[in-house]
Amino acid sequence: MTNTNEFINHLASKLGRPTPTETPPPVEISVPQYRLSNTEERASIFLQNWQALGGKGAIVKSENDMLQCLKEWFGDLPITWFKDNPQALIAWDMLPSIAESAFSTLNWPLTRYTQSSLDPRDRYSIAAHAELGITGSDLGIALSGTIVMNSDPLRGRVVSLLPPRHLAFIETTKIRNNLFEVLEEISALGTPPAAIEMISGPSRTSDIEMDLSIGVHGPIEVYVVVIDN
Amino acid sequence: MTMFNLTTDQRVDKALANNFLRQATRRATDRLRNNKYKASDELGNWEEWRNAGETIRKHVIANLDFYLHQLIEQMEQRGVHVHLAKTPADAVGIVRNIVREHDAKNVLKSKSMISEEIHLNHALEEDGAAVVETDLGEYIIQIAGEPPSHIIVPAMHKTRQQVADLFEPIAGHALSSDTPTLTRFARIQMREQFLRGDIGITGCNFAVANTGSIVMVTNEGNGRMVSTLPRVQITLMGMERIVPSFRELDIMLNLLARSATGQRLSSYTTILTPPKKSADSDGPEEYHLVILDHNRSEILGDKLFRTALNCIRCGACFNVCPVYRQLGGHAYGSVYSGPIGSVITPLLEKDWKKWGHLPYFSSLCGACTEGCPVRIPLHDLLVKLRMRKTQSGHTPQVEQQIFKAYRYLFTREKTLRRALRLGAHLQRPFVRNHRITGGPPPLSNWTKSRTLPMVAPKPFMQIWADLNNKR
Numbered sequence A: 001m002t003n004t005n006e007f008i009n010h011l012a013s014k015l016g017r018p019t020p021t022e023t024p025p026p027v028e029i030s031v032p033q034y035r036l037s038n039t040e041e042r043a044s045i046f047l048q049n050w051q052a053l054g055g056k057g058a059i060v061k062s063e064n065d066m067l068q069c070l071k072e073w074f075g076d077l078p079i080t081w082f083k084d085n086p087q088a089l090i091a092w093d094m095l096p097s098i099a100e101s102a103f104s105t106l107n108w109p110l111t112r113y114t115q116s117s118l119d120p121r122d123r124y125s126i127a128a129h130a131e132l133g134i135t136g137s138d139l140g141i142a143l144s145g146t147i148v149m150n151s152d153p154l155r156g157r158v159v160s161l162l163p164p165r166h167l168a169f170i171e172t173t174k175i176r177n178n179l180f181e182v183l184e185e186i187s188a189l190g191t192p193p194a195a196i197e198m199i200s201g202p203s204r205t206s207d208i209e210m211d212l213s214i215g216v217h218g219p220i221e222v223y224v225v226v227i228d229n
Numbered sequence B: 001m002t003m004f005n006l007t008t009d010q011r012v013d014k015a016l017a018n019n020f021l022r023q024a025t026r027r028a029t030d031r032l033r034n035n036k037y038k039a040s041d042e043l044g045n046w047e048e049w050r051n052a053g054e055t056i057r058k059h060v061i062a063n064l065d066f067y068l069h070q071l072i073e074q075m076e077q078r079g080v081h082v083h084l085a086k087t088p089a090d091a092v093g094i095v096r097n098i099v100r101e102h103d104a105k106n107v108l109k110s111k112s113m114i115s116e117e118i119h120l121n122h123a124l125e126e127d128g129a130a131v132v133e134t135d136l137g138e139y140i141i142q143i144a145g146e147p148p149s150h151i152i153v154p155a156m157h158k159t160r161q162q163v164a165d166l167f168e169p170i171a172g173h174a175l176s177s178d179t180p181t182l183t184r185f186a187r188i189q190m191r192e193q194f195l196r197g198d199i200g201i202t203g204c205n206f207a208v209a210n211t212g213s214i215v216m217v218t219n220e221g222n223g224r225m226v227s228t229l230p231r232v233q234i235t236l237m238g239m240e241r242i243v244p245s246f247r248e249l250d251i252m253l254n255l256l257a258r259s260a261t262g263q264r265l266s267s268y269t270t271i272l273t274p275p276k277k278s279a280d281s282d283g284p285e286e287y288h289l290v291i292l293d294h295n296r297s298e299i300l301g302d303k304l305f306r307t308a309l310n311c312i313r314c315g316a317c318f319n320v321c322p323v324y325r326q327l328g329g330h331a332y333g334s335v336y337s338g339p340i341g342s343v344i345t346p347l348l349e350k351d352w353k354k355w356g357h358l359p360y361f362s363s364l365c366g367a368c369t370e371g372c373p374v375r376i377p378l379h380d381l382l383v384k385l386r387m388r389k390t391q392s393g394h395t396p397q398v399e400q401q402i403f404k405a406y407r408y409l410f411t412r413e414k415t416l417r418r419a420l421r422l423g424a425h426l427q428r429p430f431v432r433n434h435r436i437t438g439g440p441p442p443l444s445n446w447t448k449s450r451t452l453p454m455v456a457p458k459p460f461m462q463i464w465a466d467l468n469n470k471r
């Protein structure tokens, strides 16, 4: 094993100068970035791009819209799943309030992931056996149809990963034009969270004869409800 | 690995005789290339993005010592174990020790070219750990015992039937060869493994120096699994894989996703800033970062080739290279194939005997340079490598003699004329339709698959003299 100073000094000698002591002045970057004019447009382009990737999605304006949309997508399945597996619907501790109340109206019982077990191995296994993982989102990207989620003690990274279906909620005001804006906003917060997950559509692969297959490791079906409040 | 035991000529002959391989390679590279065109055209100002990419990469490499130091400091402050490896053997040793220390039986891997470069799997398996490649393409070639044939689509050379044949003994029953069935089989098979993994080993697409973050992109989601479920995580990174901050990361992620597969962003882009906070419910508790030199510092110190370190491993140069498109990746014999593989392999491995053929796997058409999102002058570097190889005296005897003869003749006018007359005479038995179509070795190496223009019956110098006389 090599020590850090030795390693770095070796590079400096290859570069033919001592290692700078101050951060080098950042390079100038000027690329015209993708921009839309308002929140509404961003929401609709976001949705369009999400759907183009193979995700399902809808914009809802009220709790009623929300109920309808969830019923249309899942019907009575959650009740059926629940009969076989009381932990079939696994969710973050906190979801947008309009979503919380929709779930209680529908009487779909949610298991809160972080409280599902004390042992992480058990929690992973519970999430792996669940039918639907339910999360919020911190930000979205219109240009690429992407949802962005920061890790947090009340959440759980695997809720959007292990179940075969993932349902996410996002408020229209959280949708940004492009990746640059998202990264700028996250870096303004200081030290980033342990994990920032950016998800654009379902899990996919073209590894066999370049034939696109959906759902090799991550969720096979992905749903997003855009909340226009 | 049989491919590695063949000579270059044997590998090339084998590739040329394999019609499926050639068709599949062409089809896949066409697809990837066209997707890239769509994704880059869509931006409307691709050249400006390329400029930005090139500027950022050059800046990082010119200040690599500073940024690497910053990254290491950030990581160590937060309790990440950073290991610096001078050589592949060092890197393997480091990983081996971690695996042993934890008495890990199940090692999960997501795609990492560094692990291929250092031939990691073999070493871990020798120690008795089960190593599972979780990227579908990598999984396929792991079972087949082959190296990747493309940097983005490692099992490009396999038919679905071949994949089914590889999976069947594991499944213990017959599998139909449609891709959904094969994908589902891999999903189910891998699920159990994911939950059993003791250690996760991942690659690293970018490391962000000022935050100490590791960025990983995958489409399958296996990268997320491997970096979330096991209790211990090891990330392998080539030391040049750095961006200064999130600001530059935006440009690089756009260039990477669009150039590699034509996506705006890969399905999963994960930014890890390890280790997990103590209250976080998920994520590895122990995090190791292994940073590999393996002669990258030599390249850094070599002004002629420094730009080779700018590569972001997008594979775009593979997809436009006429040589790669004819041969696929295995003919190169190296872990990194395609144009960038031909450039970096001789520099990393420092073995002209073994890798001296690579700079010649190019028609020098420049398509690679044109396609590269960070504007590495690849074809130029290939010419310079040929020069290096010649200077180091590693060209074949015959070639050296031919060039000596060339110099001898072209610096002596009379002798040259005599030689040309002799050539015009000697070529006669081999000329068909004004082309030389045969001949003794070493000429036959060329003429067995191509023809040469014949030596003109009347040399140009004679024609010129005649013209002057007439005037």
Ligand code: SF4
Pocket: B259, B310, B311, B312, B313, B314, B315, B316, B317, B318, B340, B371, B372, B373, B374, B375, B376, B378
């Ligand atoms: S050399 Fe350029 S085109 Fe080739 S893989 Fe590297 S970044 Fe991509």
